[in-house]
Amino acid sequence: CWDFATVAVLENSYRQQGIANGWLEKDEYMAISEQAYGAEILRLCTGPPGSPQQVACLIPGNGIWKNTTEGGDATLLMYLMNGLQDNIYPHSICSYYPDDGNDTLCPALTPDKRKANPLSLTVKKMSTLMDGTSIKHAMLKRHQAMTLTTATPYITHYYPCIGEFAGEERCNPASTSCTLCPPELAMTTCCVPIHGGENYNMNGEFITSHVMNPEGGHVMTLVGYNDLYRTKQGYTGGFILKNSWFDGIHPALGPMHARGSHSLKYWLDEITDWEEASMCPNSHDPENWFQCGNTDEVVNTRRHGNGDPGMNIPLPIERSITVGGGVESCLSEETELYAKVSLQPLHLRCTDSDFCVVSDDYTYFVRNTTSWGDRMLRMCLFEYNTETKNSTELCLPPMLPQKIAYVLSPVAEEVLENDPDVCGYYFYPYEVLQQYKSQFGSFYVNNFEIEWHPQSFAANKAYFAGLDYSDIEKSTRKQNQYEFLGPFPFARIVDKKDLPSVAED
Structure with a gap:
């Protein structure tokens, strides 16, 4: 997750600077290889115990320092900047390998490719933000994507002790087996707890519960906020995050993972549900x-x-x-x-x-x-x-x-697939932030100030004859654009020649 979140920040900064300088069109972006980035991080973290790179990469609870991308953190972009500045690569160099054991694999990344790679950047500054107000202020000031790190707890759900459960010992208020219902489910005294639930719903909203247990952490890309959006749980206001998770169901991962996401415009309340469905239909969501x-x-x-x-x-x-x-x-x-x-x-x-x-x-x-x-x-x-x-x-x-x-x-x-160009965004309510942070800690946002060298853009290849721009050109893509006229996604103004004529007597 940290790999995808960091690469998204790199892509955002590259696109912003490219458009600002006239080196990219407004609907263009250059995809960066997550696989190559992860492999480079592992290479740069290699060293004897106590070495500076091992100290930088040794984060409690992860295995990044043991040559695996399990764990890791977006801040490694700053700590390892002197090794990464000329070692960011376009997506066409190598696609992402989801299977375990392939973290260091990138066969096309040869010594010649390294030498002729045009991408070059400088990480000028990194600031770490802890509270919602500071984060929103930084977003308004910088207008750029950031990385957000958060705890990901297990959620507990509850069945009320009604019907066939009512006669069981665990539903007897006088029994020590009784689990008291949370305040929001006060319909019965005892409830049957269901442990190990996911901390999000299929609408792409992060949630809380009366009892939460630590599971791990997650890094996503912070792209915006909406103080007025109200979630299904009833929380108003929150941050909008680009997530690296798949949409839909994935039988190989089991029933614990059934997911949905939305577009940025959806979370900003800029389009209707029907318009959203034309981009992110979330066909596997029963609702x-x-x-x-x-x-x-x-x-x-x-x-x-x-x-x-x-x-x-x-x-x-x-x-x-x-x-x-x-x-x-x-x-x-x-x-x-x-x-x-x-x-x-x-x-x-x-x-x-x-x-x-x-x-x-x-x-x-x-x-x-x-x-x-x-x-x-x-x-x-x-x-x-x-x-x-x-x-x-x-x-x-x-x-x-x-x-x-x-x-x-x-x-x-x-089954209609979500468009990966515009879907994949989740909503992280402010209330979720406060509850996760107070109970588990491990919340922070990193804001990077990144500057790309002009040689990094294919528009300037005439000035840098010794560099190979073929992979940058292969990885430069057009982003899907959706234009809606009113609340209905398929409706357009009908041309006069297409309208039926008035019948004459």
């Missing part, structure tokens, strides 16, 4: 799935099996035969058209046999979702057999959206 057929027909509910909502708590799944044909609404061409135009997935597949039927013969449609307990959703669906044309209503037990994303998934043709 973004299209709902249909939510009629008021009476159903004869029966219990079916026991499910695990991903929190070691057995809860029943409710299933019933659909009466009144509410699923017909989901099967209509009109509904399919609305879902497509709204950029929302309509047809879902089951991916977890503990909760539904994993088969190509079954399609699932969201009927409705209800907020439940501690930031969970109660989702009811139509389970439609495409062979028999029969429909069953299925209600999942209350779950976090991150878990639902691993129970059901949109069909492949309805």
